[in-house]
Amino acid sequence: MERITYQDIPGDIFKNLMQIENLINQSSIGIHLLELIRLRVGQLNGCAYCVDMHHKELKHLGETDLRLSSLVVWKETPYFTEKERAVLDFTEVLTRLDADSIPDRIFDPLLAFFSKAEISYLTLAIAQINTWTRLMKSFRFTPGNYQVNSHSGAA
Template sequence: MQTRMNYRSVNPEAFKAMLALDHFASSRGIEPELYELIKIRASQINGCAFCLDMHTKDMLKMGGSIERAVLVSVWREAPCFNDAEKAALELTECLTRLPEAGVPQEVYDRARKYYDEKEFVDLIMAVNAINSWNRLGVATGMFPDI
């Protein structure tokens, strides 16, 4: 495989903007393992091998379990995720695949059961950040250094 371009060097201002978004999203108080699970799930959906590899390794380095990293793609059936995490992962999937009709009321209601208004917006920003990174990675042909 060959990377199409190095977006960091071609457009450092865009990279700096992405870092600012990422810093904002990561500093909002979302539990670190949940934040990694959000990034893993969105990266799976978007087919971003680079981000999937990086965030799975990041989660494991912080002490997350291999079971949760592997089972995040089937979180609905996996007992290792609590209801609040499931609500965040459902919101992640919905925002990543954004349906034409928007976020269904029941998805919003499930998330709001566990997250207040500020936390809900923080989750949206986390999903926005990883989706933006995924699109940069996929469009420029990034792949994991394995």
């Protein structure tokens, strides 16, 4: 049961979060990679609403069932590119922050695929979906009801 419904949330919260979301979505990172990040963070944080949403968004974008079902064990599969692997490693470390800084062995592979500006957008995208998962888990939004529409990629 939802603790706080969409209608109960002050409009400025989602309005401002969506401004950041739109900024991220318009970056050169690409919506497919962003949705892969979002789904993985949803899995890591145990956010059923986010997993439902971003699974559906990726299906809409043409993602395969094999890769979707294997994302939770991506390190043990050959289905993800080196670029995706670098991003997924970074996503996991940034989502599971500890007291240490992000190690070079996680950060440096990103430099082969992204500019520093793009790494800034990646970092913001990971932080943003972590914000969304925390909101959804706190509010207990009901999973299963999300439907993809023309604004694909919204959190």
